[in-house]
Amino acid sequence: MIPTAGNAGGALSAYCAKAEIEATVIMPRHTAETLKEECRMYGANLILLDGLIDACGKMARSIAAETGAFDMSTMKEPYRLEGKKTLGYEIAEQFNWILPDIIIYPAGGGTGLIGIWKAFKELLSMNLIKGPLPKMVLVQSEQCSPMVHLFQKGKLPENYAPQSSAAYGLAVPYPFATQMMLNVLKESNGIALTVSEQEMDEGIQHIAKTEGQLLSPEGAATFMAARKLLHEEFIKNEDRVLLVNTGSWYKYR
Numbered sequence: 386m387i388p389t390a391g392n393a394g395g396a397l398s399a400y401c402a403k404a405e406i407e408a409t410v411i412m413p414r415h416t417a418e419t420l421k422e423e424c425r426m427y428g429a430n431l432i433l434l435d436g437l438i439d440a441c442g443k444m445a446r447s448i449a450a451e452t453g454a455f456d457m458s459t460m461k462e463p464y465r466l467e468g469k470k471t472l473g474y475e476i477a478e479q480f481n482w483i484l485p486d487i488i489i490y491p492a493g494g495g496t497g498l499i500g501i502w503k504a505f506k507e508l509l510s511m512n513l514i515k516g517p518l519p520k521m522v523l524v525q526s527e528q529c530s531p532m533v534h535l536f537q538k539g540k541l542p543e544n545y546a547p548q549s550s551a552a553y554g555l556a557v558p559y560p561f562a563t564q565m566m567l568n569v570l571k572e573s574n575g576i577a578l579t580v581s582e583q584e585m586d587e588g589i590q591h592i593a594k595t596e597g598q599l600l601s602p603e604g605a606a607t608f609m610a611a612r613k614l615l616h617e618e619f620i621k622n623e624d625r626v627l628l629v630n631t632g633s634w635y636k637y638r
């Protein structure tokens with residue numbers, strides 16, 4: 386069973402279909418139809434809730450306690466993170482084992498950011514790559530940016546009112562792994578910043594017209610973050626910067 390902003394639910398449903406395991410997916414009702422339909426197609430039980438992923442998480446915990454179902458909530462079991470480490474391996478391999486200077490990642494629950502960093506540290510300890518490791522940049526939507534608040538101010542604001550975002554994967558108002566994400570930013574000399582919904586849309590349009598690629602809003606957020614960081618000179622002209630596009634525009638219909 387999994388509470389999800391969309392994509393993780395589809396992935397779990399697919400794996401469960403192949404493994405002949407029953408899957409229950411709990412997702413915010415406002416999520417795009419494609420993300421819901423793929424879970425149904427894979428034969429999962431799909432539960433839709435009003436609210437964000439934290440409401441889905443609460444329901445998942447109570448179903449797990451009642452039925453004994455395995456709870457796949459982000460970072461509450463060890464296996465998904467190990468899988469996400471392959472992002473780090475692919476980056477190292479595709480950069481020919483000389484890592485970029487800066488990696489910009491759109492974070493919600495944090496598995497990607499933490500997984501990439503874990504992979505790098507393990508590769509370093511096996512002497513497969515050399516330091517220094519990249520600066521890790523975390524980007525979120527202005528609509529829901531707990532990590533940016535925690536990074537910049539050390540706490541959530543009094544009037545914290547997280548909203549949904551076109552970047553469903555980033556609308557995680559109370560991530561479980563906040564400390565682990567902050568540790569990655571600190572250890573890597575990284576930074577956290579937000580982009581607006583309008584900026585994400587602008588990013589999608591720009592990359593479509595200049596690169597011929599249809600990014601997810603989360604992926605477009607990394608591009609807009611890069612622009613801001615270049616302007617602020619956190620990114621230098623000579624830096625090798627990697628933007629992680631975590632999804633496809635096609636799934637957001």
Ligand SMILES: Cc1ncc(COP(=O)(O)O)c(C=O)c1O
Binds near residue numbers: 391494555
């Ligand atoms: C497209 C997309 N990008 C980014 C994320 C953020 O995930 P995480 O922070 O767990 O790596 C998600 C999670 O749902 C997602 O679906």
